[in-house]
Amino acid sequence: MTSATRTCPSEALPLGALLDRGAAYLARHGVPPDEARAQAEILAEEATGLRRARLLLHLREAPAPEAVVALRGMLVRVARGEPVQYVVGRWPFCGAELGVSPAALIPRPETEGLVERVLAHPAWRAARRVADIGTGTGAIAVALALAAKAEGRAVEILAVDLSPEALALARRNAQGNGVGGLVSCLEGDGAAGLAPGSCDLVVSNPPYIPSAEVDALPPLIRDHEPRLALDGGPDGLDVIRQVILDCTQALRPGGRLFLEIGEDQGLSVRRLLERAGYGAVAVGKDLAGHDRYAEGTLP
Numbered sequence: 001m002t003s004a005t006r007t008c009p010s011e012a013l014p015l016g017a018l019l020d021r022g023a024a025y026l027a028r029h030g031v032p033p034d035e036a037r038a039q040a041e042i043l044a045e046e047a048t049g050l051r052r053a054r055l056l057l058h059l060r061e062a063p064a065p066e067a068v069v070a071l072r073g074m075l076v077r078v079a080r081g082e083p084v085q086y087v088v089g090r091w092p093f094c095g096a097e098l099g100v101s102p103a104a105l106i107p108r109p110e111t112e113g114l115v116e117r118v119l120a121h122p123a124w125r126a127a128r129r130v131a132d133i134g135t136g137t138g139a140i141a142v143a144l145a146l147a148a149k150a151e152g153r154a155v156e157i158l159a160v161d162l163s164p165e166a167l168a169l170a171r172r173n174a175q176g177n178g179v180g181g182l183v184s185c186l187e188g189d190g191a192a193g194l195a196p197g198s199c200d201l202v203v204s205n206p207p208y209i210p211s212a213e214v215d216a217l218p219p220l221i222r223d224h225e226p227r228l229a230l231d232g233g234p235d236g237l238d239v240i241r242q243v244i245l246d247c248t249q250a251l252r253p254g255g256r257l258f259l260e261i262g263e264d265q266g267l268s269v270r271r272l273l274e275r276a277g278y279g280a281v282a283v284g285k286d287l288a289g290h291d292r293y294a295e296g297t298l299p
């Protein structure tokens with residue numbers, strides 16, 4: 001028994017029953033049934049302060065009344081269409097715990113794949129200065145800084161975004177994950193503000209959805225996540241084009257650019273990289289088998 005749960009008095013529902021009812025309530029309000037239970041558990045973690053493994057040990061106990069009130073309030077917000085990540089205000093990414101808010105995109109598993117590609121590349125081991133363009137929550141910057149710290153290497157990470165609100169979140173996330181000293185947050189447009197030849201690597205998950213498709217996204221995304229993080233212009237490639245060109249200046253010769261891209265953009269981005277003069281161009285797939293990553297090295 002914990003301070004957040006207590007032996008179940010007859011009138012109070014045990015946590016297990018609250019979770020069953022919560023999941024059914026979410027499913028009735030449009031949350032896919034296979035996600036509803038997991039979302040109810042995530043909310044219960046937040047309401048009780050118990051981490052998932054411990055939560056499941058307390059299913060027969062009644063949560064404290066204030067935890068039940070908090071859980072109900074959060075269930076209502078999710079049922080009304082708010083992303084569960086914004087309701088709990090935090091989300092895991094590559095081993096980091098990130099604060100999330102409507103100021104920035106919710107980090108996605110595909111972007112963990114981008115970080116894995118960077119860390120697996122030989123260029124990472126020699127890198128001393130790395131930029132994350134369009135940092136949002138700071139997800140990529142924080143994950144790379146944590147990796148560098150674990151490797152005992154001094155790598156300077158520049159986290160760049162157009163949005164001051166996103167940068168404030170990224171700064172808090174870097175500090176909250178103990179890498180505030182490695183990550184510098186800079187307001188900027190693409191990589192244009194970076195000194196010529198100053199970066200060994202640039203990593204970017206820019207907005208890449210064509211403008212016309214943004215309006216057709218599910219309301220969960222369209223109505224809650226920032227348009228600036230999604231909208232890549234008429235063909236979705238505006239910011240990708242800009243970052244590819246900016247990085248011909250910002251990268252040092254031999255420096256490498258790693259991009260996340262839309263699943264139908266592999267061929268176009270390969271051509272953009274080749275035309276801009278990058279070599280060793282590669283397009284990679286995500287776990288679903290879709291083109292998702294593009295890379296190139298400046299000669």
Ligand SMILES: C[S@@+](CC[C@H](N)C(=O)[O-])C[C@H]1O[C@@H](n2cnc3c(N)ncnc32)[C@H](O)[C@@H]1O
Nearest residue numbers: 107134135136161162163189190205206207229
């Ligand atoms: C798809 S989100 C990626 C956020 C984060 N890197 C992630 O992977 O979760 C794109 C980010 O790029 C930023 N952004 C959009 N246009 C930009 C530009 N021209 N220059 C810099 N950042 C930009 C947005 O504010 C947003 O935070």
